[in-house]
Amino acid sequence: MxxxxxxxxxxxxxxxxxxxxxxxxxxxxxxxxxxxxxxxxxxxxxxxxxxxxxxxxxxxxxxxxxxxxxxxxxxxxxxxxxxxxxxxxxxxxxxxxxxxxxxxxxxxxxxxxxxxxxxxxxxxxxxxxxxxxxxxxxxxxxxxxxxxxxxxxxxxxxxxxxxxxxxxxxxxxxxxxxxxxxxxxxxxxxxxxxxxxxxxxxxxxxxxxxxxxxxxxxLERHAEKVTSPEQLRNVTCWALLDSGVDVVHKGVAEQLAVPFPGCDLLGWVPRWVVMALGLANMTVWVYKTRDRYAKIWDHAGAMLLFEEVGGMITDVHGRQIDLTSGRKLQANFGFVAAPKHLHQLVLKAVHDTLKANGREELLA
The missing domain is CATH 3.30.540.10 (Fructose-1,6-Bisphosphatase, subunit A, domain 1)
Known part of the structure; x- marks a missing residue:
């Protein structure tokens, strides 16, 4: 290289x-x-x-x-x-x-x-x-x-x-x-x-x-070629962590008709890796409370791997991830990662699912 x-x-x-x-x-x-x-x-x-x-x-x-x-x-x-x-x-x-x-x-x-x-x-x-x-x-x-x-x-x-x-x-x-x-x-x-x-x-x-x-x-820029929801493949951490809203993670997949859980990994870095490798191309994470934040070492660098194959990553509000906010990523809440062409679709599904489950406060 x-x-x-x-x-x-x-x-x-x-x-x-x-x-x-x-x-x-x-x-x-x-x-x-x-x-x-x-x-x-x-x-x-x-x-x-x-x-x-x-x-x-x-x-x-x-x-x-x-x-x-x-x-x-x-x-x-x-x-x-x-x-x-x-x-x-x-x-x-x-x-x-x-x-x-x-x-x-x-x-x-x-x-x-x-x-x-x-x-x-x-x-x-x-x-x-x-x-x-x-x-x-x-x-x-x-x-x-x-x-x-x-x-x-x-x-x-x-x-x-x-x-x-x-x-x-x-x-x-x-x-x-x-x-x-x-x-x-x-x-x-x-x-x-x-x-x-x-x-x-x-x-x-x-x-x-x-x-x-x-x-x-x-690695092929595979995420750039994903243009249809039928091509979405999920990676998550299902029912293993208390920090996330499992019903929302599953609900987003159901709304988009994406097989769930798909790849299922506890660590965040392995999740970013499987997305880079093309074994998944979508992940959503919503924390249970607004005072929960990601830690920089779980995401910095590893996120770049997915971006380099055509992926797009924001928080639940659609904001870019800010790596200058400290050891905890306090400028962002949760993650929405998907192929660029479908990111807005996945983000909307997150918002719709939060509202359907009475969790609008997490969008405030």
């Missing part, structure tokens, strides 16, 4: 491969060790599980990309607070980083914690670096813990716009077919990387292999 971001892609893909190795090692340890030694032993304040892999991957991604691009800013999901309080957990993170990334990446455990924490201080608006990398070390942590679909998300923003996306999906096949579910595991064990640059298309390649050794496959 020739683009002005060739170096960034090469570094980010290599970092994603190391991150995938960390995730696989942590998962293997969790599945084989006794519970007292499992990789999953911590609960965050928001009740989502945190793993050794989350901390280790954020540290490795940040240090690797900062070494290559020292003037850039970095935003990640995790802070090192719990690591500093839990020496046993910190020791596990340090050990897996050394095993997968070598001994020279970090001076010591304090250095590793400082690098993780550096991702919590970068501002996304106002005085800030013009280039900001955004990471989700493990998107789909709950499914990751079950040995099901998850993703590692790397995005580069330039003045608030998505410019580059690299997503590693260690359990998703390059040759995946619809419907993709959390339990759809690559039988070869290879996994894939889906990546793209704004204006230069989106691509898929096997997860392993050096940059110059693997010929990626350019």
């Amino acid at each position: 020739d683009s002005p971001y060739r170096l960034e892609l090469e570094v980010a893909i290599h970092a994603a491969q190391t991150a995938a190795n960390i995730s696989r090692m942590a998962l293997s340890a969790a599945q084989t060790d006794a519970p007292s030694a499992a990789a999953f032993d911590l609960i965050k304040d928001d009740l989502s599980p945190v793993t050794v892999a989350d901390f280790a991957i954020q540290a490795v991604l940040t240090r690797t990309l900062r070494n290559a691009f020292p003037e850039d800013g970095f935003v990640g999901e995790e802070s090192a607070d719990e690591l500093r309080k839990n020496p046993k957990l910190l020791d596990r993170v340090v050990a897996i980083v050394r095993q997968c990334a070598g001994d020279s990446l970090f001076r010591d455990a304090d250095d590793l914690c400082d690098v993780i924490d550096s991702c919590t201080t970068t501002k996304l608006s106002g005085p800030s670096p013009s280039r900001i990398w955004v990471f989700d070390p493990i998107d789909g942590t709950k499914t990751f813990m079950r040995g099901e679909q998850y993703a590692i998300n790397i995005a580069l923003l330039l003045e608030g716009k998505q410019m580059l996306s690299v997503v590693a999906c260690p359990l998703l096949s390059v040759a995946a077919t619809a419907p993709v579910l959390d339990s759809s595991i690559d039988p070869t064990g290879e996994g894939c990387i889906v990546f793209g640059v704004r204006g230069y298309g989106a691509y898929v390649r096997p997860l392993s292999g050096e940059w110059d050794e693997v010929q990626p496959r350019r």
Whole structure:
């Protein structure tokens, strides 16, 4: 792929491969060790599980990309607070980083914690670096813990716009077919990387292999060719999250006569990936209350992949997604993504379904 971001892609893909190795090692340890030694032993304040892999991957991604691009800013999901309080957990993170990334990446455990924490201080608006990398070390942590679909998300923003996306999906096949579910595991064990640059298309390649050794496959701009509602194919997270209005998500599909649920995935990043791959081309998400907001690391970059195949993404009000509003996307409410030619049709179906279900307050 020739683009002005060739170096960034090469570094980010290599970092994603190391991150995938960390995730696989942590998962293997969790599945084989006794519970007292499992990789999953911590609960965050928001009740989502945190793993050794989350901390280790954020540290490795940040240090690797900062070494290559020292003037850039970095935003990640995790802070090192719990690591500093839990020496046993910190020791596990340090050990897996050394095993997968070598001994020279970090001076010591304090250095590793400082690098993780550096991702919590970068501002996304106002005085800030013009280039900001955004990471989700493990998107789909709950499914990751079950040995099901998850993703590692790397995005580069330039003045608030998505410019580059690299997503590693260690359990998703390059040759995946619809419907993709959390339990759809690559039988070869290879996994894939889906990546793209704004204006230069989106691509898929096997997860392993050096940059110059693997010929990626350019993804067709399939969403541009979708002009009829009969061609819509859904991806959602059905009845697994308390944050969404399930009856509306199903109602929109029924109004448009779209098979439901279609692809069914817990993590947002895998949902954007299957839309880029052409295994789905539509998703709707309406939060139950107006004070719920998406988190930037679940969407930045990964959304670009769908846009690069002809998709259009707005919030429930039809507004463009604003990635400068902070770690939470407080300028937007929910998501409506569909092929460009049918986006307004899908958006209208969302509004009609909300009104039919007495949820007009969510449109206020």
